[in-house]
Amino acid sequence: MNNKVVLITGASSGIGEATARRLTAAGHQVFLGARRIDRIAALGKELGTGHQVLDVTSLESMTDFVAAAHAQYGRVDVLVNNAGVMPLSPLGDLKVDEWNQMIDVNLRGVLYGIAAVLPIMRQQGAGHIVNISSVSGLRVDPTAAVYSATKFAVRALSEGLRQESRDLRVTVVTPGLTRSELSDGISDPDVRAAVEEQMKVAIPPEAIADAINYAITQPLEVDVNEIVIRPTVQG
Template sequence: MTTTRPEGGGPADPKVVLVTGASSGIGAAVAERLAAEGHHVVAGARRTDRLRALADRAAASPGSLHPARLDVTDRADVAAFVTAARERHGRVDALVSNAGVMPLSRLDRLHTNEWDRMIDVNVRGLLHGVAAALPVFTAQGAGHFVTIASVGAHEVVPTAAVYCATKYAAWAITEGLRLECDPAIRVTTISPGVVASELADTITDPEAAAAMRGYRAHSIGADAVAGAVAYALAQPSDVDVNEIVVRPTHQR
């Protein structure tokens, strides 16, 4: 089917937006914010119960929110996610690659399984999204990639070497995509600072967890990042917002 303009105060140009890692935190805030602004959102994540609750909250929105189970580490799963959204709505206008994990630890702890997990989700998951959406955007002659990176893409702190490496990679991949793509395909990197979310819950190392509790003494809400995503998507087609860094005023 082809998506039409929603009734009830939606934008003049509602978009079909795919959001990964949408079951909590930034991803959930982005999905809910965009549906509230009248866009048609396909929210992907592994925790389908969370997605259904998100869809229920967005039921009265001017736009729509469709939940879809998604594992970004599975290339075929990501391809099917994009294909299903295109078949459902007739097109895909934007992909917000948000899925990420952050099990911080010092390198000498040798938590190699956690290193692998960060690489699989934060880097390969992003690349799987690019591989699935880029042919669609190219065929349409338009599209928008939005990558949720981190201030960790611009600095390295103790316990975060591997995490920061994955976010540097996410920044580099997205910047390379921007340079290589046809100008009709827009590319944006959003780099949040400390955000109130479940991301730190993946930390198993006691020392890193203790350090993170202090680091997170000042944080911003996930909707602040959702607002940055909404701003980038709302710009006219001749405006490409390359990168936004958004963080607490106390995080200098």
């Protein structure tokens, strides 16, 4: 089945928006979710796709999002767990609220997405979950300890789900420096300035969208488990 029903979280900007555009152009039926309803409403109208406000930190919101897509299209072939936040800071700053936000969005949000689609995909006998991690899930840098912990965890639970599944495909997409709004959430001005300096070499989010399209369009017997994409000059 070349044309799939694809649900995308965090679809209002960055990788999520680029993926929505790429997959719609490829002929897939896309359903968009994000907190900023005005942004996804405008994007949905432009692309002719379904959309619904979504808070990935709420299991009820995630379940409603998946149910709305299923009601509209009759299937859920792919979930792209893309929503994420990155308020980096040194651990010594004790920004516990920001730690909890990263755990809630980056990890709990992925778990809630899996919980919402897994029964449908099991009933269908097929499905594909694409989890967006980060190269921070492969290494740890100063100021990124909690962010890295959430992304390491995304890779771990993805591998666990893959091993438990025989009719479900699981892909981890691991971007390096990619243009997005993630740095907007950094409250420490020095850390934010350092990240924005690094982002001068960032690749466009369309590169990640292309990788997602590649993974979901492989034959059903082919499971692309992980794709790491970095700028060529990134260390």
